[in-house]
Amino acid sequence: MAETEFYPDWYEKVPPSKSFRSIFKWGYPDVFKHPNKRLYAMMKDAFAMTDADFAEKMNLGEEEVEFDIPSRLTEAQLDELRAIVGTENVHTDDFNRLRVAYGKMMYDLIRLREKIIENLPDAVVSPRDKEDIRALVKWCNQNRVPVTPYGGGSSVMRGPECPHGGISLDMRVYMNKIIRLNTINQTVTVQPGIMGRDYEAALNNAPEVFKTEERYSGGHFPQSFDSSCVGGWIVTRGAGQNSTYYGKIEDLVISQEYVTPVGDIVTKEYPAEAIGPDIDQLMMGSEGAFGILVEATLKIFKYRPENTRRFSYIFRDYA
């Protein structure tokens, strides 16, 4: 696997506002990470590609999102939604509808680069609290309008897509707070839309943020950490790179609260139960099909950076 002199001129610009690229770019808009020279050589080798394949930039997606697919909700229906959450929290413009329509698997990225537009919600609604979600779920049920929650949007299962339209609930805008940190039980109660990095940063900085004596860690680090939120981790039954030590998300969650069309499902904060079936386990992995997760309590761990050592192994081959 010979290294070459040529090394691609990778794209390093903050995506233009409301562009296709601003939707499909991974992670934070101003953070860039590219294959190093050895990985570049390995990619060419593995996929039988040449330097010429990397010479020209294609389908950059810098154009502003624009299409001609009107919302199927009537103005009267939109007014009812606005009355529930406030006018500023209901969006029907092209960019906002496409922004929440796909996840971040390769198929999604290709569709966005090639401007293939499908499975859009008719409106994107940002609930401010549980009460908003209860009212929205009730309204959707009465009006037979589908409702699809949207967390960090890193899905690889096409869960955030809206094949029958309806409303997409953007959980990140308001429902992104830490509600309680309990140092005696070593638990934290959060709203579902808090993004992975914000969650971990708040726990690491607990003495400054919550006036605790100790620093904490959530212990959950999926590769999609920068583009996923705690609620998303729970409803997809996620795993992280340190899960062999801390446990998968279903080992970390202690209690949950869901809003459903037939009422709330609330589990209690016990360390263990001697009855079954285990409702917490039934709900985790439901991908939004059983209800909207509005609150969760999770285990946390003392964070001692001075005791942390990072290392990795490289194997010569698979033998």
Ligand SMILES: Cc1cc2nc3c(=O)[nH]c(=O)nc-3n(C[C@H](O)[C@H](O)[C@H](O)COP(=O)(O)OP(=O)(O)OC[C@H]3O[C@@H](n4cnc5c(N)ncnc54)[C@H](O)[C@@H]3O)c2cc1C
């Ligand atoms: C490059 C890449 C790497 C990845 N690495 C990992 C990994 O290491 N480990 C891993 O487990 N997964 C991984 N994933 C998959 C994905 O990141 C996880 O499934 C993640 O937990 C999804 O969280 P999210 O916040 O992005 O959820 P979204 O993508 O926004 O939503 C996922 C599903 O959950 C539903 N949903 C979201 N919020 C709620 C809510 N509040 N209530 C009810 N339903 C809701 C949505 O409707 C959708 O069906 C990866 C994905 C990518 C693209």
